[in-house]
Amino acid sequence: MxxxxxxxxxxxxxxxxxxxxxxxxxxxxxxxxxxxxxxxxxxxxxxxxxxxxxxxxxxxxxxxxxxxxxxxxxxxxxxxxxxxxxxxxxxxxxxxxxxxxxxxxxxxxxxxxxxxxxxxxxxxxxxxxxxxxxxxxxxxxxxxxxxxxxxxxxxxxxxxxxxxxxxxxxxxxxxxxxxxxxxxxxxxxxxxxxxxxxxxxxxxxxxxxxxxxxxxxxxxxxxxxxxxxxxxxxxxxTGAAVAAVPVSVDDSGSWAYLSSGTWSLMGVERAAPILSDGCRELNYTNEVGHGHSIRLLKNLSGMWLLQECRRAWEAEGEAYDYQALTEMAQKAEPWVSLIQPSHPRFLAPGGMPERIAAYCQETGQPVPASKGAMVRCLLESLALLYRQSLQDLETLTDQTIQTLHIVGGGSQNQLLNQWTADALQRTVVAGPVEATAVGNLMIQAIALGQVKDLHQARAMVARSFPTTTYLPLNASSGHAAWERFASLPADA
Known part of the structure; x- marks a missing residue:
């Protein structure tokens, strides 16, 4: 060939x-x-x-x-x-x-x-x-x-x-x-x-x-x-990244995606938009994808919080790579403090560790006592945010989602992937990391007539790039934390 x-x-x-x-x-x-x-x-x-x-x-x-x-x-x-x-x-x-x-x-x-x-x-x-x-x-x-x-x-x-x-x-x-x-x-x-x-x-x-x-x-x-x-x-x-989700035709309706980077974009692929009052009240979006498909999703805060904390610590003379921060988080005590990552106060750049500490204090929670505790707070909160989004998606579509495909740079965070599988009690499949570039390239191949359609492109992606599967563990470990998370203020 x-x-x-x-x-x-x-x-x-x-x-x-x-x-x-x-x-x-x-x-x-x-x-x-x-x-x-x-x-x-x-x-x-x-x-x-x-x-x-x-x-x-x-x-x-x-x-x-x-x-x-x-x-x-x-x-x-x-x-x-x-x-x-x-x-x-x-x-x-x-x-x-x-x-x-x-x-x-x-x-x-x-x-x-x-x-x-x-x-x-x-x-x-x-x-x-x-x-x-x-x-x-x-x-x-x-x-x-x-x-x-x-x-x-x-x-x-x-x-x-x-x-x-x-x-x-x-x-x-x-x-x-x-x-x-x-x-x-x-x-x-x-x-x-x-x-x-x-x-x-x-x-x-x-x-x-x-x-x-x-x-x-x-x-x-x-x-x-x-x-x-x-x-x-x-x-x-995000449209390009979702085009690279390695699913088959048989998986239709049973999977959701999470494009994980600075933002977390979590949703499902549909043939038509949902313009109901319920969709508006849950603040979900109907973005257009390849072939005029609809990406019913919510733009959630993603690795932005961790990126900003890392930037703040580096400015103070303490530089850490993401692997080191994740290892510190793994050693910290679980479920001590939680935040609502999509709260408007976390949208602007600058002073992120201080804003997270203030949020914890205002909500009657311990202020994270170390950088590892701070990162654990962020990652556990993201996993619970994804659980909240999964429940919303199943309500809006009246479908049960069996598998969450995490693509993009955030899919490399193995700890967050496992915590997400635990929080959702669903199978998580991580990869490809460079999903956006892969989707971009595969759509070019379709445009030039060298790949038949998106179904064939996704099958090629599945053959071309390794993925890692995470099965849910510890079903009960975060139950009380979930109830606490759901009660936290999400708006100013």
């Missing part, structure tokens, strides 16, 4: 990577070409993305890819959702590109909810309430700046455009903007108006797997790469 080669640029909230995928004999082999940090820029109270630095880093990666001598057939970028890039009348990026954790979003929420009630917003979009959603960010924009913009793109789509693709917004990314109607498969006129946008400012919507152009002549000359297709795969990284 002939071998096919693709490039995936996967941009995460902490780092980016350029990965090569080599498809041969029904198996995909990954090769990391370039990895680089993604550091937001703090200017006064504002938090922004440094897109110029990301562009430079991606171009370095493309030059490295050219040096491998491989004939790549296509490339695609994916990124986190909700953030957008504005373009002026000359087609140039407008600065700044705001970060979803920028404090302006609180102002945007008030503006949008004064224009349209929350019940109507959910009925139109099916997207959960999160202050960081693009709809609310747009509500915080200066009217003059927004009016002067010619169009807007998601971050992944913006880099696909820079690579040489036409300016288009892939639907998995569009759905995170909270401006898209999942039943009509089109922009919601009501939400677009509420955001302060004009219809002519909206980019073309394209489905996952659309070839949008070819690598630009300038990039070919600067990097040494040959001509290749630019593909809009799932521009939203």
């Amino acid at each position: 002939s071998e096919h080669h693709y490039l995936a640029c996967d941009l995460g909230a902490e780092s980016g990577r350029l990965m090569a995928g080599h498809l041969c004999d029904g198996r995909l082999r990954l090769e990391e070409i370039h990895r680089f940090p993604n550091q937001p820029v703090q200017e006064a109270e504002s938090l922004r993305w440094d897109l110029d630095a990301l562009q430079t880093a991606i171009e370095v990666g493309l030059h490295k890819a050219a040096q491998t001598g491989v004939d790549y057939q296509s490339i695609s970028c994916d990124s986190w959702g909700v953030d957008y890039v504005l373009y002026d009348a000359q087609g140039q990026r407008m600065q700044p590109a705001f970060h979803y954790r920028d404090p302006r979003t609180a102002r945007g929420v008030k503006t949008i909810l004064n224009r349209m009630p929350w019940e109507s917003i959910f009925a139109e979009s099916g997207i959960q309430f999160m202050p960081l959603n693009a709809l609310f960010q747009l509500g915080a924009e200066a009217p003059e700046r927004l009016a002067s913009a010619q169009t807007l793109l998601g971050v992944g789509d913006a880099f696909n455009h820079w690579l040489g693709g036409k300016p288009a917004l892939e639907v998995s990314m569009a759905s995170t903007f909270q401006l898209y109607h999942p039943m009509k498969r089109a922009w919601s006129e009501a939400l677009v108006a509420a955001a302060g946008l004009r219809a002519e400012q909206l980019p073309e919507l394209v489905p996952s797997g659309t070839i949008t152009g070819t690598l630009s002549q300038g990039l070919m000359e600067r990097t040494g790469l040959g001509a290749m297709k630019v593909v809009a795969t799932c521009s939203h990284d």
Whole structure:
């Protein structure tokens, strides 16, 4: 069988990577070409993305890819959702590109909810309430700046455009903007108006797997790469990650996924959205995936809390890798203190250990006495948060979930995987780690006609990458902790 080669640029909230995928004999082999940090820029109270630095880093990666001598057939970028890039009348990026954790979003929420009630917003979009959603960010924009913009793109789509693709917004990314109607498969006129946008400012919507152009002549000359297709795969990284969940057709309806990274995105794959009052009240979201599938999920706090604690301790001169922190947690006493990881107080960066300590004190729990105790508090709380989400999903879908597939970087945390299996009393299957890049690459293969469909792609993923299965243990050990967790305040 002939071998096919693709490039995936996967941009995460902490780092980016350029990965090569080599498809041969029904198996995909990954090769990391370039990895680089993604550091937001703090200017006064504002938090922004440094897109110029990301562009430079991606171009370095493309030059490295050219040096491998491989004939790549296509490339695609994916990124986190909700953030957008504005373009002026000359087609140039407008600065700044705001970060979803920028404090302006609180102002945007008030503006949008004064224009349209929350019940109507959910009925139109099916997207959960999160202050960081693009709809609310747009509500915080200066009217003059927004009016002067010619169009807007998601971050992944913006880099696909820079690579040489036409300016288009892939639907998995569009759905995170909270401006898209999942039943009509089109922009919601009501939400677009509420955001302060004009219809002519909206980019073309394209489905996952659309070839949008070819690598630009300038990039070919600067990097040494040959001509290749630019593909809009799932521009939203979660959509790409879910495409790489290694399930078979026979598993339909019996599994859920957890895309584990800075965020934990836990949900099920469906044919149609759920726009019920119950879904809105539980604050679940209906994001679009490959093939217009619906990812019924909830955006939960993930490894963000641990990342922030690690960053704070490093700033104090105590640097630990994640393995060391996990080992410290394993030695700490179980079920001493718990938090609600998705509480709004934990959303902003900075001072995380102090905020966790304050939450424990305010809720009448012991303040974690060591770094190991703090990490154990975080990981146990995440496991119980996943249990809460599993119960919600089973209620909303009226289905019993047998297996949870954990994909992404967080799937490497063996301790959290086992604690999750224990908390859920379900089988947990961890892997692949690089699910987003794998999904990106497999959708490119589908777009180029080298893989038949998503079912075949997932079967290839299952053959290509190892997974680890965790069976539930200690059914009763966390029962009292669960009752305590369920009573903790989850809102400000």
